[in-house]
Amino acid sequence: MSYDYDLFVIGAGSGGLASSKRAASYGAKVAIAEHDLVGGTCVIRGCVPKKLMVYASQFSDMYQYAQGYGWGEVEPTFNWNKLITAVDTEVKRLSQLHISFLEKAGVELISGYAKFIDAHTVEVGEKTITADKILIAVGGEAVKPNLPGIEHSITSREMFLLPEQPKRFAVWGGGYIGVEFANILKGLGSEVTQIIRRDLILHGFDEDIRSNIQAGMANHGINFITQKFIEKIEKNEEELKVFLNGDDTEPLTVDALLCATGRKPNLAGLMLENAGVEVNGKGAIQVSLDSRTNQPNIFAVGDCTDRMNLTPVAIAEGRAFADTEFGHQPRFITHENIATAVFSNPEGATVGLTETQAREKFGDNIKCYTARFRPMFHSFTGSEEKVFIKLIVEINTDLVLGAHMVGKDAAELIQGIAIAVSMGATKKDFDNTMGIHPTSGEEFVTLR
Incomplete structure (x- = not known):
């Protein structure tokens, strides 16, 4: 049977970009669909812009530390809008750069949401496209608990779009996303409170890592509320009132609340059932070691498989898939000893x-x-x-x-x-x- 493409990739994030370019280098005819900016979570609203904000937040300490080495005291000022604009400009530059890389590799970029019609057919807008092999690389998305007033909170997606810096900032969640943004806002001068349901942040990390980071954050002035969860949120003019469980806990008043309680594979709208692709009990696409789904011609890499949700892992999985299926070099990625x-x-x-x-x-x-x-x-x-x-x-x-x-x-x-x-x-x-x-x-x- 003749197909429009040898490979069709859904999602132009880290895994999708890596796999499409690698497959094209072997002579495959490849197309990739993306409804958002090219680059995925890491480039657009994840590790790259977040690391730039981390750099910005570190200068506040350096001004103080310099005095011990003989530098005179200064009174620094910080411009939130300048930082956010600079970060947004860099994100868009990188997105365009990735588009140019696709063009050089000979990969066709198709804008829009892709959904399955059957195991070899997808629909993007008004286009119906067939492919011999299909790779799903749609990543993950932040999720919010269902509770009154949760719509007044933001996720990591909106953190880079805030028009003003919140003077009083709260983070709900003790994972690495919540921890990093708590430190960023504190370093930029906000008053920060982090709410966690355990005693320590960073569940799953070594206990000594958890306790030492949390102690260090506390020394830097971040307030921790432990063994608590949010019951409801009320919006009052420009502020939020956050109500926690327990009769002994006073409501917390903040200007912004980051909900960083978890992420899930971004599978909504894919119509996986039309292709017969199985999803496991965690809501992730079920794959074998070589990233193959239960359908022999459909594969998945990255956060949508919920194996090891890290950018370098998605890239490695995508390249291993392309090497195996188009480069005739069978291999798969081990998820052990990943830094x-x-x-x-x-x-x-x-x-x-x-x-x-x-x-x-x-x-x-x-x-x-x-x-x-x-x-x-x-x-x-x-x-x-x-x-x-x-x-x-x-x-x-x-x-x-x-x-x-x-x-x-x-x-x-x-x-x-x-x-x-x-x-x-x-x-x-x-x-x-x-x-x-x-x-x-x-x-x-x-x-x-």
Whole structure:
């Protein structure tokens, strides 16, 4: 049977862009559909604009720290509109850049929502398109709990569009999105409260990472309300009144409330049932290791599969799919030992197993090496900032199972250490490595 395309990709985010260009490089005729700006969550309303705002938020501390090194006191001012405009301009520039990359690769971009007619046919607007293979790469979206007044809250999607900086800002949720935005707004001068239903933020991370980041955030002036959830929200003129559970809790009055309680695969409107594509109990597309759905010609990568929801993972999954199906180089991505970071203040990063995971797998046959110290940078700043590092080692094999860090440049350091962990480095390998002095990184190779 003849098809319009060898591959049709739904979603021009990280995974869709990577897979379409890689497939086209093998000579496949490829089209990609996108109803929003090209680039997906990461480029448009995720890691890229968020990291730019993280950079902006860090200057407030630097003005103060500089005084310890002999710089004169200054009275800085911050312009929210200038930052938001600059971020928006950069996002649009990157989106256009990705469009040009598609053009150079020979991938046709089709604007609009795509939905399935059958396993080989999709509809985009008034166009009906057939394809031999179809890849779903539609990502995820923020979700809000169903409670009175929730429409007055915002999600991460709207954070980059606020016309004014909220002076009083609340975050509901303790995941990395909520944690990062809490730190951003605090660094930019807002009064910030974070509401979490547990004792600690960042559920699923190593316990020491969680406690050290939360303590550091508290030292920077972020107020935590723990073991609470929101019952209702009321809007009063320009402010919000947030009511929490428990008779002993006073309502919280804020200018904006970020709802960061979770995300889900963005499958609405795809009409997956027309193609017979199965969705699992978590509301994600069910796939095998090679990203294939239950339909032999339909595949899915990235957040819509809810495996490991990180941009580099979606890119890797997309390229592995294209290599396998069009490059005749069968391979799939392992989701073990994937490094990740939280761009908070202090920053946190991790690779490999947490201590809890290691003990579940190896029992008492593990040993944890830790250090907590003041970084040299803060010798003159007067800050109480600390760096925390941790290696988790399996005693019998000496293998390093996990590496964790809280402190300045944690992400940059853990990225390098992730190579060693992925290659199966032992504690002896770390010990035999010369440190760079004086750095925080050298502590990883001097732990005893």
